[in-house]
Amino acid sequence: MTDFVLVAGTWLGAWAWDEVAAELRAAGHEAHPLTLSGLAEKQDLPAGQQTHVQDVVDEVERLDLRDVVLVGHSYSGVPVGQAAQRIGDRLRRVVFVDANVPVDGEPDLAGWPSDHVRRAIEANDGFWPPLEADDYAGQGLTDEQTARIVAGSTPHPGATLTEPAVLTGPLGALPATYVKCLLDGDEPLPAAAKLLESEDWELVTTDTGHWPMFSRPRELARILHEAAAGR
Secondary structure, eight states, rough: EEEEEEOOTTOOOOOHHHHHHHHHHHHHHHHEEOOTTTTTTGSSSSSOHHHHHHHHHHHHHHHTOSSSSEEEEEHHHHHHHHHHHGGGGGEEEEESSSOOOBTTTTTTTTSSOHHHHHHHHHHHEEOOOOOOGGTTTTTTOOHHHHHHHHHOOOOOOOOHOOOOOOOSSOOGGSOEEEEEGGGOOOOOOHHHHTTTTTTOOOOOOEEEEEEEHHSSHHHHHHHHHHHTTTO
């Protein structure tokens, strides 16, 4: 049995993991989906990037989890990667699901074409508005899955994307799995690709889009199970 802490990316809350969490629990694991401050049912809370790092650390400590697998999807790879360093020997593995990874002193928006995001944040009182249904085309989602994502999304606090990451050591020293969703591009972003040169990191690919917790929940749960088992 493994404890998984599941953190979704921009606009999403713990609800995004409902199907994956059910699959993990059916396999005998414990699943702890986490909503970050400023999103979903916590959207009234102020949040910067370090708030999100602390959200993850606090959840691990609140539940007194040991031998934990932290899972970060998309944006949340940035706070999850930092939190993985801070929970010490409580960590079994960190899994990045088609995610950005933290780079010391750099914001989430560094390393990929993101000027449009900065403009959107400036134009919307410091928040990045959720995507519309058409933006999810080509990502392996059904109309029903897309509608569910759109209906549940909330504006994302911009400070979490523009504030710099703070690492306490080399991220490549962590035991990690990177899950690349091939419908969202064949290669990880450069920062992740460099980390995958580490012998402590492994690459897993899946033939779906950027939101596999919706498009392929059973497959993603299997990948997480195998990552925890070191397979």
